[in-house]
Amino acid sequence: xxxxxxxxxxxxxxxxxxxxxxxxxxxxxxxxxxxxxxxxxxxxxxxxxxxxxxxxxxxxxxxxxxxxxxxxxxxxxxxxxxxxxxxxxxxxxxxxxxxxxxxxxxxxxxxxxxxxxxxxxxxxxxxxxxxxxxxxxxxxxxxxxxxxxxxxxxxxxxxxxxxxxxxxxxxxxxxxxxxxxxxxxxxxxxxxxxxxxxxxxxxxxxxxxxxxxxxxxxxxxxxxxxxxxxxxxxxxxxxxxxxxxxxxxxxxxxxxxxxxxxxxxxxxxxxxxxxxxxxxxxxxxxxxxxxxxxxxxxxxxxxxxxxxxxxxxxxxxxxxxxxxxxxxxxxxxxxxxxxxxxxxxxxxxxxxxxxxxxxxxxxxxxxxxxxxxxxxxxxxxxxxxxxx
Amino acid sequence: xxxxxxxxxxxxxxxxxxxxxxxxxxxxxxxxxxxxxxxxxxxxxxxxxxxxxxxxxxxxxxxxxxxxxxxxxxxxxxxxxxxxxxxxxxxxxxxxxxxxxxxxxxxxxxxxxxxxxxxxxxxxxxxxxxxxxxxxxxxxxxxxxxxxxxxxxxxxxxxxxxxxxxxxxxxxxxxxxxxxxxxxxxxxxxxxxxxxxxxxxxxxxxxxxxxxxxxxxxxxxxxxxxxxxxxxxxxxxxxxxxxxxxxxxxxxxxxxxxxxxxxxxxxxxxxxxxxxxxxxxxxxxxxxxxxxxxxxxxxxxxxxxxxxxxxxxxxxxxxxxxxxxxxxxxxxxxxxxxxxxxxxxxxxxxxxxxxxxxxxxxxxxxxxxxxxxxxxxxxxxxxxxxxxxxxxxxxxxxxxxx
Numbered sequence: 018x019x020x021x022x023x024x025x026x027x028x029x030x031x032x033x034x035x036x037x038x039x040x041x042x043x044x045x046x047x048x049x050x051x052x053x054x055x056x057x058x059x060x061x062x063x064x065x066x067x068x069x070x071x072x073x074x075x076x077x078x079x080x081x082x083x084x085x086x087x088x089x090x091x092x093x094x095x096x097x098x099x100x101x102x103x104x105x106x107x108x109x110x111x112x113x114x115x116x117x118x119x120x121x122x123x124x125x126x127x128x129x130x131x132x133x134x135x136x137x138x139x140x141x142x143x144x145x146x147x148x149x150x151x152x153x154x155x156x157x158x159x160x161x162x163x164x165x166x167x168x169x170x171x172x173x174x175x176x177x178x179x180x181x182x183x184x185x186x187x188x189x190x191x192x193x194x195x196x197x198x199x200x201x202x203x204x205x206x207x208x209x210x211x212x213x214x215x216x217x218x219x220x221x222x223x224x225x226x227x228x229x230x231x232x233x234x235x236x237x238x239x240x241x242x243x244x245x246x247x248x249x250x251x252x253x254x255x256x257x258x259x260x261x262x263x264x265x266x267x268x269x270x271x272x273x274x275x276x277x278x279x280x281x282x283x284x285x286x287x288x289x290x291x292x293x294x295x296x297x298x299x300x301x302x303x304x305x306x307x308x309x310x311x312x313x314x315x316x317x318x319x320x321x322x323x324x325x326x327x328x329x330x331x332x333x334x335x336x337x338x339x340x341x342x343x344x345x346x347x348x349x350x351x352x353x354x355x356x357x358x359x360x361x362x363x364x365x366x367x368x369x370x371x372x373x374x375x376x377x378x379x380x381x382x383x384x385x386x387x388x389x390x391x392x393x394x395x396x397x398x399x400x401x402x403x404x405x
Numbered sequence: 406x407x408x409x410x411x412x413x414x415x416x417x418x419x420x421x422x423x424x425x426x427x428x429x430x431x432x433x434x435x436x437x438x439x440x441x442x443x444x445x446x447x448x449x450x451x452x453x454x455x456x457x458x459x460x461x462x463x464x465x466x467x468x469x470x471x472x473x474x475x476x477x478x479x480x481x482x483x484x485x486x487x488x489x490x491x492x493x494x495x496x497x498x499x500x501x502x503x504x505x506x507x508x509x510x511x512x513x514x515x516x517x518x519x520x521x522x523x524x525x526x527x528x529x530x531x532x533x534x535x536x537x538x539x540x541x542x543x544x545x546x547x548x549x550x551x552x553x554x555x556x557x558x559x560x561x562x563x564x565x566x567x568x569x570x571x572x573x574x575x576x577x578x579x580x581x582x583x584x585x586x587x588x589x590x591x592x593x594x595x596x597x598x599x600x601x602x603x604x605x606x607x608x609x610x611x612x613x614x615x616x617x618x619x620x621x622x623x624x625x626x627x628x629x630x631x632x633x634x635x636x637x638x639x640x641x642x643x644x645x646x647x648x649x650x651x652x653x654x655x656x657x658x659x660x661x662x663x664x665x666x667x668x669x670x671x672x673x674x675x676x677x678x679x680x681x682x683x684x685x686x687x688x689x690x691x692x693x694x695x696x697x698x699x700x701x702x703x704x705x706x707x708x709x710x711x712x713x714x715x716x717x718x719x720x721x722x723x724x725x726x727x728x729x730x731x732x733x734x735x736x737x738x739x740x741x742x743x744x745x746x747x748x749x750x751x752x753x754x755x756x757x758x759x760x761x762x763x764x765x766x767x768x769x770x771x772x773x774x775x776x777x778x779x780x781x782x783x784x785x786x787x788x789x790x791x792x793x794x795x796x797x798x799x800x801x802x803x804x805x806x807x
Contacts, residue, residue, distance in 0.1 A: 033720050033722055284802050284803065287804055288803060288805065298798075299804070299807050301791070301807065304794065304795065304804050305791070305795075305798065308802070311730060312738055315731055315734065316707065319716070323709075344710075347706065348706055397695075397699070399705075399706075400698040400701070400702050404678060404698055
């Protein structure tokens with residue numbers, strides 16, 4: 018929060034932009050109509066992405082969502098990443114598992130990279146709906162992006178080669194390109210590969226806990242990288258910072274959406290299921306913990322829109338941004354996992370079956386926890402920021 | 406009313422802060438209560454009453470109430486700034502909370518012109534302390550079961566029965582009273598009526614209740630055929646339940662229109678962080694202990710989230726699905742947060758947590774222990790957390806009643 022030096026009072030914590038307000042309702046309706054739970058179920062049984070998922074992706078692209086946060090000079094609408102929050106919430110709520118979020122994180126990275134060539138090449142393509150995949154995480158499980166083991170090596174002849182392994186690369190199959198982080202000569206570097214450059218690169222599908230995700234391990238064995246596809250030095254660091262901010266915000270939005278979705282599942286069940294001659298939602302042992310989940314949602318959503326507000330303000334300090342974003346990510350993921358856990362329990366025996374939808378939300382919550390830092394990780398970093 | 410500019414508000418904030426800094430009263434030589442619920446002695450009340458009068462006379466109380474009844478007639482944002490600055494600068498609280506924030510807005514909303522002129526100025530100046538007669542010995546959170554009778558007798562009502570947890574009852578001039586006018590009503594709710602009742606009449610007596618902390622502040626109020634004028638009734642006979650619910654909406658902050666002012670000087674997360682800095686664990690500050698740090702961060706996240714919830718509740722597009730969720734869960738969220746926070750503070754005291762107020766070796770005069778036990782007044786008073794969880798579950802989530 019920015020504050021007035023004179024009085025130390027924080028500026029308003031939540032502001033909703035006109036664009037965000039307009040998108041809220043449209044996005045909620047679009048995703049709800051296009052992606053009912055039956056679609057999610059079909060998608061689970063489909064190898065790869067499936068026709069329905071591709072149709073939804075096309076529609077999202079046609080609606081212009083991919084370009085909302087991209088600068089106008091590159092064919093976008095010139096809004097910020099905060100304006101994506103109303104779109105990503107319903108994607109999370111309805112368990113959509115496509116390349117939208119990863120692509121927006123890649124766009125945020127490129128937008129901050131000060132590389133006009135790569136920006137001019139990629140941002141217009143993203144704006145029209147071509148997805149970009151992310152290869153930022155590795156086998157050591159670290160969520161800090163500063164020290165990748167994967168290396169961008171300079172050969173004696175001056176050429177660049179990429180060596181190492183990247184994990185949890187989602188939706189690689191349909192991606193137009195891949196953003197890879199690597200250790201360069203002067204700290205972290207980024208490489209943007211075209212899809213065709215992955216021919217011959219070893220790609221191993223992963224079996225992941227969120228059944229809606231298509232995720233891959235990629236191993237680079239001295240892949241040649243043209244110099245104009247690499248970002249090094251300060252611009253690479255700026256790009257990684259920007260990717261991280263976008264990722265924390267959009268994953269918090271996805272978790273908030275999922276939390277709303279699973280709360281709906283719980284409330285529907287508690288209002289319809291009867292046992293011992295009563296509707297089970299009348300039992301306080303179920304009612305009260307469900308109210309706790311609602312409180313978790315209200316708090317998480319307030320922190321989410323606060324984080325969106327803080328990062329949209331040019332005067333926010335780096336510490337203010339980091340604090341607001343980590344709080345939003347920690348609170349949303351914690352509350353979503355709590356709700357997924359309780360959703361299974363409250364369904365009783367049915368909750369333990371494959372057919373019960375509660376597990377789909379818990380699996381999504383556990384996946385989101387594992388992406389870009391779980392709640393404990395973020396709270397540990399927040400302790401450093403808040404308890405100096 | 407014209408919307409004040411940001412610069413105007415910032416200027417106002419500076420003025421208020423300067424005034425509060427220079428005019429705050431000297432700390433007394435006795436222990437002040439933590440909130441308006443624990444005002445137990447005359448000297449405590451007179452100290453706080455003088456402070457409220459001073460704040461009001463400076464124009465910093467009831468700023469959004471109409472001028473004709475003694476208010477300031479200005480946009481509510483000015484009062485909000487005063488409230489924030491009072492909180493931030495930790496000045497004493499103003500004691501007439503029930504008048505300022507529960508009875509006052511109710512009177513302004515629905516009482517006659519004559520009643521507004523009669524009651525509102527004394528609420529603001531603190532000449533007239535108000536109390537609330539809702540709960541009864543056998544019916545705490547279950548207000549619909551109120552048994553105190555009000556029997557019409559010519560131009561008056563005769564009141565018989567008793568009320569309990571009457572905060573400031575021994576000092577009050579008026580009570581907002583819920584009583585049963587029709588014992589044979591169509592439902593238990595239909596037979597209730599609402600009164601703005603005088604307290605200094607024959608047949609009304611009060612007896613102080615000693616709290617778990619040893620402090621006073623609550624009273625039991627007995628009505629032994631006490632006679633009050635018929636025009637003390639607010640609304641029609643039988644409307645008592647609806648009016649009581651409207652009062653609770655003000656009390657719980659679910660409805661706006663309060664006069665403002667701080668009603669407690671309670672410690673918060675920031676104070677617990679400072680305690681952790683002083684407290685020792687294994688020869689080092691407790692603030693360096695990773696478990697303590699994680700607990701503190703969780704409390705800080707909740708505190709910020711609850712403050713932000715109030716802002717989000719005012720943005721319709723961001724609360725469209727469950728518009729009442731934030732308001733109806735407000736007391737539940739914040740009172741339970743405080744209870745857990747103060748319980749955690751006990752663990753920071755280590756072995757010294759065993760001492761109590763009055764012991765020469767007790768840390769900070771026993772503030773932490775007293776504060777923890779007092780948090781139950783807000784998790785129980787105004788509807789227990791369990792009753793409120795029912796209210797939220799049923800009215801917000803649409804879950805069936807028991």
